[in-house]
Amino acid sequence: MRRLLRARLLVPAGVAAGVAAAGLLTFTPAAQAGTAPSGSSSSASSLHASTASASVAPTTSGAAGSASAKAAGINPVTLPSSYIAPGEALFAANCASCHGTDAVGTSRAPNLQGLGAGTIDFWVSTGRMPLADPTEQAVRKPPRFNALQTLEIAAYVQSFTPGVGVPIYHVNLSQANLAQGQSLFTLNCAACHTITGAGDALADGAFAPSLHVATPTQIIEAIRTGPGNMPHFSAGNITNAQARDIVAYVHEVIQHPTNRGGFGLGGNGPVAEGFVALLIGVGGLLLVAFWIGERA
Ligand code: HEC
Ligand code: HEC
Numbered sequence: 001m002r003r004l005l006r007a008r009l010l011v012p013a014g015v016a017a018g019v020a021a022a023g024l025l026t027f028t029p030a031a032q033a034g035t036a037p038s039g040s041s042s043s044a045s046s047l048h049a050s051t052a053s054a055s056v057a058p059t060t061s062g063a064a065g066s067a068s069a070k071a072a073g074i075n076p077v078t079l080p081s082s083y084i085a086p087g088e089a090l091f092a093a094n095c096a097s098c099h100g101t102d103a104v105g106t107s108r109a110p111n112l113q114g115l116g117a118g119t120i121d122f123w124v125s126t127g128r129m130p131l132a133d134p135t136e137q138a139v140r141k142p143p144r145f146n147a148l149q150t151l152e153i154a155a156y157v158q159s160f161t162p163g164v165g166v167p168i169y170h171v172n173l174s175q176a177n178l179a180q181g182q183s184l185f186t187l188n189c190a191a192c193h194t195i196t197g198a199g200d201a202l203a204d205g206a207f208a209p210s211l212h213v214a215t216p217t218q219i220i221e222a223i224r225t226g227p228g229n230m231p232h233f234s235a236g237n238i239t240n241a242q243a244r245d246i247v248a249y250v251h252e253v254i255q256h257p258t259n260r261g262g263f264g265l266g267g268n269g270p271v272a273e274g275f276v277a278l279l280i281g282v283g284g285l286l287l288v289a290f291w292i293g294e295r296a
Helices: 002-027 029-033 044-055 066-071 081-094 117-125 147-158 178-188 216-225 240-254 270-295
Strands: 074-078 169-171
Touching: 074 240, 081 147, 117 147, 117 216, 169 216, 178 240, 216 240
Parallel strands: none
Antiparallel strands: 074 169
16 A cells, blocks of 8 residues: 555656756756757848857957947957958949949948948848838848848958947847836937837938837947937947947837736746746646546
8 A cells, every 4th residue: 555655656756857857957047048049040130139149150359449348248249351252242242333342332322431340230130231222211121131141241341441330249138227228218219219119200201110120239239320310329428338228128128018928927037937837837747647646
């Protein structure tokens, strides 16, 4: 009788332990925070989101003035010089007709030299360039180029003026202050993009677009470069730490306003969700196991 009881307890306990271990592995913050596995990035924008981190060759490094930037989690990315040659070919085929050879500009489109890789990356990764109709405000559309090609074009244009202009940044949001980001957003951005980031019409047929799709890298690039009718904010207006807080607010609050799973669970993210899944899942399994055991 005792042995029977022990066996009946051991089996469900083993099952529960296995499920708990699997659950913990699946729900560890590290697994959640990791960048998308490179093979699974189906859309170019998710590719773009992950390039700045590990998968592609560019490294964050000590470029000019980066010490404070680094401390604030805004890290300039150095593009390898091997990107320049393929970038030149892509530029010649897709951009030079308007922006001219060597990107110096033509009567159709502005000079790009000295704007920096970040400016090129913003316009190309958001699909604004290449432009179809030069008379209208460039709008976000599915990008023509993949993440690597975009970086190659940026490296080529940057090669004319090394170190000049806005670099491409990798943004680390782990130290960000969302409350600070919210008040800075309200102060500096909401007038045009609205408080919910939905975007709005501006004067003369221009409009401030929705902020619901831009990646953290694109958001910092927009802040620092000021595309089209948007003013640019230098580090004198908005410090790197403040920019990081704004990016975090846009990325984590504006872009994820509702709780996708149905319950917020205090907004604590995957850890809380993982524990609830564990409790409900393991609890349910235990009940089933005991029920089966009872009947056997
Ligand atoms: C059909 C002509 C055309 C083509 C092709 C084109 N552009 Fe442009 N580009 C423009 C015009 C016009 C503007 C100015 C638009 C504006 O300010 O809204 C512009 C603006 C830009 C800007 C912003 C410049 C600034 O001062 O902020 C960048 C960066 C840029 N283009 C990069 C590119 C790249 C890279 C390519 C190739 C992938 C490309 N463009 C292809 C016409 C073109
Ligand atoms: C004066 C109005 C104005 C203000 C203030 C402003 N923006 Fe913009 N923003 C614009 C306009 C206009 C565009 C579109 C530019 C274009 O494509 O020609 C834009 C584009 C953007 C984009 C690109 C969106 C996308 O998905 O392509 C981002 C991100 C952005 N702004 C973020 C910000 C942030 C963050 C702030 C505050 C620090 C801010 N903006 C302040 C007008 C503004």
